[in-house]
Amino acid sequence: MSARTITVKENILGANKEKAEINRKLLTDHHILMINLMSSPGSGKTSLIMRAINRFKDKYRIAVIEGDIASSIDADKIRHQNVPAVQINAGGGCHLDAMMIKKALDSMDLDRIDLIFLENIGNLVCTADFDLGAHKNVVLLSVPEGDDKPRKYPVVFLDADVILINKVDVSPYFDFNLDAFPEMISSLNPSAEIFPVSAKTGEGMDRWFSWIEETLK
Amino acid sequence: MSARTITVKENILGANKEKAEINRKLLTDHHILMINLMSSPGSGKTSLIMRAINRFKDKYRIAVIEGDIASSIDADKIRHQNVPAVQINAGGGCHLDAMMIKKALDSMDLDRIDLIFLENIGNLVCTADFDLGAHKNVVLLSVPEGDDKPRKYPVVFLDADVILINKVDVSPYFDFNLDAFPEMISSLNPSAEIFPVSAKTGEGMDRWFSWIEETLK
Numbered sequence: 001m002s003a004r005t006i007t008v009k010e011n012i013l014g015a016n017k018e019k020a021e022i023n024r025k026l027l028t029d030h031h032i033l034m035i036n037l038m039s040s041p042g043s044g045k046t047s048l049i050m051r052a053i054n055r056f057k058d059k060y061r062i063a064v065i066e067g068d069i070a071s072s073i074d075a076d077k078i079r080h081q082n083v084p085a086v087q088i089n090a091g092g093g094c095h096l097d098a099m100m101i102k103k104a105l106d107s108m109d110l111d112r113i114d115l116i117f118l119e120n121i122g123n124l125v126c127t128a129d130f131d132l133g134a135h136k137n138v139v140l141l142s143v144p145e146g147d148d149k150p151r152k153y154p155v156v157f158l159d160a161d162v163i164l165i166n167k168v169d170v171s172p173y174f175d176f177n178l179d180a181f182p183e184m185i186s187s188l189n190p191s192a193e194i195f196p197v198s199a200k201t202g203e204g205m206d207r208w209f210s211w212i213e214e215t216l217k
Numbered sequence: 218m219s220a221r222t223i224t225v226k227e228n229i230l231g232a233n234k235e236k237a238e239i240n241r242k243l244l245t246d247h248h249i250l251m252i253n254l255m256s257s258p259g260s261g262k263t264s265l266i267m268r269a270i271n272r273f274k275d276k277y278r279i280a281v282i283e284g285d286i287a288s289s290i291d292a293d294k295i296r297h298q299n300v301p302a303v304q305i306n307a308g309g310g311c312h313l314d315a316m317m318i319k320k321a322l323d324s325m326d327l328d329r330i331d332l333i334f335l336e337n338i339g340n341l342v343c344t345a346d347f348d349l350g351a352h353k354n355v356v357l358l359s360v361p362e363g364d365d366k367p368r369k370y371p372v373v374f375l376d377a378d379v380i381l382i383n384k385v386d387v388s389p390y391f392d393f394n395l396d397a398f399p400e401m402i403s404s405l406n407p408s409a410e411i412f413p414v415s416a417k418t419g420e421g422m423d424r425w426f427s428w429i430e431e432t433l434k
Contacts, residue, residue, distance in 0.1 A: 040257045041341050041370060042362025069342060071368045092372075094311055094342035122369070123342055124258050125286060125311035144361035144384065145259025151288045152339070153258060155309075167361065173387050 016130055019098035023105060023133025030110040033216050034118055036134035038156055040149075041122030043142040044166040046074045047199035049117045053081050055209055060114040060216065065104045067096045067121045074119060084108065095126035098133055115216065124149065128156035136215060142167040143176040150188055157185065162193045162211060169198040233347055236315035240322060240350025247327040250433050251335055253351035255373055257366075258339030260359040261383040263291045264416035266334045270298050272426055277331040277433065282321045284313045284338045291336060301325065312343035315350055332433065341366065345373035353432060359384040360393040367405055374402065379410045381425060386415040 027034050037045045053062055064085040066075040071089075078085035086104040090096060101118070118134055120127045139160040141149055144167060150157040157163065163185065171178060182194050193211060197204035244251050254262045270279055281302040283292040288306075295302035303321040307313060318335070335351055337344045356377040358366055361384060367374040374380065380402065388395060399411050410428060414421035 040259060040339070040362075041366050042257060042359075068369055070371050073365055073368060092346070094340070121342070122257070123311070123340060125338070125340055126343065129309070142259075142361065144359065144387070145257075148290055149258050151290060152285055154287050170361070170387065170390050173390065 013129060016098045019102060020131035020133040023098055023101050024135065026105060026110070027116070027133065027135070030113070032110060032113050032116055033136070034116040034134040035136045035138055035212070035215075036118045036120060036132055037138050037140065038120045038124070038127045038160075039122060039140035039142070039166075040124055040145055043122070043140040043145065044199045045119045045122070045140055046077060048140065048164065048166065048197075049078065049119060050081065051199050051202065051205055052117065052209070052212065053078070053083050055205070056115070056212070057081070057083065061112055062115050062117070063108055063113045065101065065116060065118045067100075067119060069094075069121060084113075090121055093126075094123055095121060095130050096132055097130050101132045115212070124153035124156050128153075128159070136161045138162045138164060140164045140166050143171050143174050143178075146174075147176045147178075147181055147184065150185055154188055157188055157192070160189060160192045162195065162208075163189075164208060165194065165196045166199055168196045168203060169201045230346060233315045236319060237348035237350040240315055240318050241352065243322060243327070244333070244350065244352070247330070249327060249330050249333055250353070251333040251351040252353045252355055252429070252432075253335045253337060253349055254355050254357065255337045255341070255344045255377075256339060256357035256359070256383075257341055257362055260339070260357040260362065261416045262336045262339070262357055263294060265357065265381065265383065265414075266295065266336060267298065268416050268419065268422055269334065269426070269429065270295070270300050272422070273332070273429070274298070274300065278329055279332050279334070280325055280330045282318065282333060282335045284317075284336055286311075286338060301330075307338055310343075311340055312338060312347050313349055314347055318349045332429070341370035341373050345370075345376070353378045355379045355381060357381045357383050360388050360391050360395075363391070364393045364395075364398055364401065367402055371405055374409070375406055377406060377409045379412065379425075379428060380406075382411065382413045383416055385413045385420060386418045 064078045066087045072087045075085040075087035088100050195208045281295045283304045289304045292302040292304035412425045
């Protein structure tokens with residue numbers, strides 16, 4: 001990257017960070033926890049959110065912000081569960097920014113929400129740079145993607161509060177080393193909590209749900 | 218995106234396109250075919266290249282350009298096969314550009330190469346915008362990612378000459394509709410060739426290898 005590119009990027013990220021802090025304060029003032037879910041395309045973000053909705057919909061008031069390049073497939077699935085979902089289409093961009101989230105929050109009834117899942121665009125690179133105002137960052141890595149992804153795409157894993165290893169139900173068919181993974185990640189991010197789960201079968205979801213409840217307190 | 222962002226983006230893409238044409242001409246003048254492989258992280262780009270190396274290494278002189286955000290894991294694997302591999306680390310960027318490829322080509326002995334695989338950064342968004350000078354664009358979509366990805370990330374699929382559906386060996390464990398996929402893709406890209414393959418088991422690789430040989434002619 002040229003020096004000029006770096007300067008432009010720093011200015012953009014600085015302005016974004018300010019707006020992200022405004023979003024975070026707005027949410028905190030309304031006693032809302034917002035969780036930012038990031039992963040590659042197809043790691044299972046929507047399925048994971050659907051599981052949490054089924055578990056918590058009678059206990060907490062949940063809403064979802066759906067980031068996508070195109071389409072509203074995921075938001076439609078969420079609304080089908082009678083949970084409010086705001087769709088953001090980023091078009092040619094590869095990431096969401098704090099201003100897009102602000103607009104989404106402005107369209108929601110924040111006095112009637114306890115928990116917002118922010119489903120980020122499927123991307124391990126661009127999404128990592130943009131603070132959106134969430135309180136917690138959760139990265140999903142699915143077993144079929146392989147256990148070398150944190151070494152190849154380190155930035156998104158650096159700031160993760162939780163790393164969910166999804167699709168553990170198919171681990172017999174892939175080479176993902178679940179036992180060695182915590183040690184592999186410890187040099188990059190020693191404080192991340194790691195939960196192996198399957199959004200499909202429900203395996204391992206209890207620890208993840210307990211973490212959400214503890215964080216909501 | 219603001220109008221200013223769009224203008225900056227158009228200028229960047231225009232300058233990149235010019236350099237991409239220079240790369241393509243350089244390769245064509247040396248009778249080299251360059252294939253640009255794009256996918257999400259973990260779809261199997263490296264495994265696919267390893268299969269092609271094993272099949273063709275006694276027949277064609279192969280080289281690989283490896284794009285990554287960080288690390289040289291993949292280039293190391295390739296070099297272990299006694300095939301020249303140039304590693305490009307994009308750092309904070311989410312894509313490669315034509316100038317990076319030009320530098321890689323300048324470091325290679327182009328008179329001794331027939332076929333270059335360009336393994337792009339694992340990303341379905343940014344990579345789609347940047348012409349790198351390859352002759353053919355190949356997109357990998359793996360079965361665990363789900364068959365809805367072309368609707369969610371359409372741009373990268375629009376310009377694909379070939380779409381490889383990888384990891385078909387695990388299709389019994391996922392909901393990917395292989396039979397319906399060609400019709401799903403036809404409205405987006407009617408001319409793309411679609412090859413279901415497994416880089417792991419070798420299933421379906423013959424059609425993909427035949428396509429490479431036909432294209433090399």
